Structures are given as C-alpha cells and as structure tokens.
Amino acid sequence: MAFTLYNAPQSTCSQRVRFVLNAKHLPFEEVKLALLAGDQLKPDYLALNPNGVVPTLEHNAAVVIDSSVIIEYLDEIAPEPESFTPSDPVERAKMRALMRFIDEMPAAAVRIPTFNLAFLPRFAAMSEDEFLAFAESKPLRKEFMLAMGRKGSTDGNGCGTRPDASHL
Ligand SMILES: N[C@@H](CCC(=O)N[C@@H](CS)C(=O)NCC(=O)O)C(=O)O
Numbered sequence: 001m002a003f004t005l006y007n008a009p010q011s012t013c014s015q016r017v018r019f020v021l022n023a024k025h026l027p028f029e030e031v032k033l034a035l036l037a038g039d040q041l042k043p044d045y046l047a048l049n050p051n052g053v054v055p056t057l058e059h060n061a062a063v064v065i066d067s068s069v070i071i072e073y074l075d076e077i078a079p080e081p082e083s084f085t086p087s088d089p090v091e092r093a094k095m096r097a098l099m100r101f102i103d104e105m106p107a108a109a110v111r112i113p114t115f116n117l118a119f120l121p122r123f124a125a126m127s128e129d130e131f132l133a134f135a136e137s138k139p140l141r142k143e144f145m146l147a148m149g150r151k152g153s154t155d156g157n158g159c160g161t162r163p164d165a166s167h168l
Contacts, residue, residue, distance in 0.1 A: 001078070003028035004058040006048065008035050010118075012110060013067040014055045020071045024078050036122060041137055051140040068099050111144065116152045123150045 003021065005028050007014030021028050033039035033054055041052050049056040049065045057064045057073070064073050075085050086092050123131055128150060135145035147153070 001026065002060055004031060005029070005055055006031045006033060006045065006058070007055040008033050008040075011035065011054050012107065013053070016067045017055045017057065017070050017074075020074050020084070023082070023084075024074060025081065026074070026078055036118065038137075046139075052138055053140055068103055072099075112148070112153070115144075115148050120152045123152075126150060 003026060005014070005017060005021065007017065007030065009032060033045065035054070039045060040049075040054055045056075046052055048058070048063050051065065055065075055067055055070060057070045059073075059077070064070050072085070075083055079085075084095075086095055123134075126134065131150040132146075135142050138145055
C-alpha cells in the first residue's frame with residue numbers, strides 16, 4: 001500500500017492522521033505544506049482538495065480528504081494490527097458522535113487562537129483590500145476570516161465556543 005499524506009506539522013487535523021498511520025505501522029510519504037505561505041491554496045493542491053485545507057491522503061490512485069474521513073478510511077482498509085472502530089453498532093455510533101463533536105467544538109475553537117497567534121502578524125501587514133482578496137481565496141474559511149477580521153477577534157463572532165464534552 002502506498003500512502004502520501006499532504007499535511008502540515010503544526011496542524012491538529014494532520015496530527016490525527018499521522019497518529020493513526022503510525023499506530024497502524026503504515027509507512028507513508030509526507031508532503032509538507034507551508035500554510036502561512038498559502039501552499040494549500042495553490043492550483044495543484046486544490047485539484048486534490050478543493051477545500052484548500054490539510055490534510056489530504058493519496059492512497060494509490062485514490063484521494064481521500066478530511067481528517068475524520070481519512071482516519072475512518074484507514075481503519076477500514078487496514079484493520080490490523082488493531083482496529084479503532086467498535087464492532088457493536090451502538091458503540092460505533094458513540095465513536096462517530098465523539099468524532100463529530102471534536103470536529104464541531106474543539107477543532108472549531110482552536111481556530112481562533114491559531115488565527116490570532118499565527119496568522120495575524122501577516123494580516124496586519126496587509127491592506128484591507130489585500131486581506132479581503134485573501135479571505136475570498138479560501139474556499140472553506142472565507143466567512144471565518146471575514147468574521148475574525150484583519151485585526152483579529154477573541155471569539156470569531158460566534159465561530160467558536162468553549163468545548164464541553166461532559167455529556168459524551
Ligand atoms: N474538517 C477538515 C478541516 C481541515 C482544516 O481546517 N485544516 C487546517 C489545519 S488544521 C488548514 O488547513 N488550515 C489552512 C487554512 O485555513 O488556510 C479536516 O478535518 O480535515
């Protein structure tokens with residue numbers, strides 16, 4: 001099996017996939033994208049992942065996008081040495097609910113400090129028009145960028161909230 005993972009070292013979504021590949025002892029090639037430089041928005045990468053975000057997995061001729069989908073895919077094609085998916089449908093449903101929760105809450109919440117700490121210095125150096133054009137070029141994150149603004153925000157105008165997993 002030949003795997004190529006397009007990812008970024010600091011990206012939590014990429015880390016999830018690297019964790020599963022390593023836990024399953026699956027060797028993989030890495031293509032590291034420089035997110036601050038905008039590698040994820042280049043035409044060659046958008047042809048693989050039209051959302052313009054990492055990670056993306058190439059497995060032979062197949063292209064799989066979205067970290068949660070990728071880790072479920074890996075568990076299906078490589079259930080040995082260990083499967084991470086419960087065989088009982090109720091337990092499997094709980095696993096999926098937890099995965100959805102992680103996507104909806106902590107993954108969304110971490111975008112705000114990431115934006116403020118990593119991206120803001122670059123945006124502050126842009127004119128408002130340059131920032132708007134840059135936001136416009138992001139297929140998945142345009143609204144988030146506009147809500148955060150060129151000067152940043154502490155709450156992203158409701159784009160993220162404090163995660164509470166106590167019910168799971
Ligand atoms: N739901 C997607 C989200 C992917 C995502 O947001 N990736 C971030 C890094 S963790 C990214 O590529 N950000 C670059 C950008 O927003 O331009 C997944 O889990 O794969």
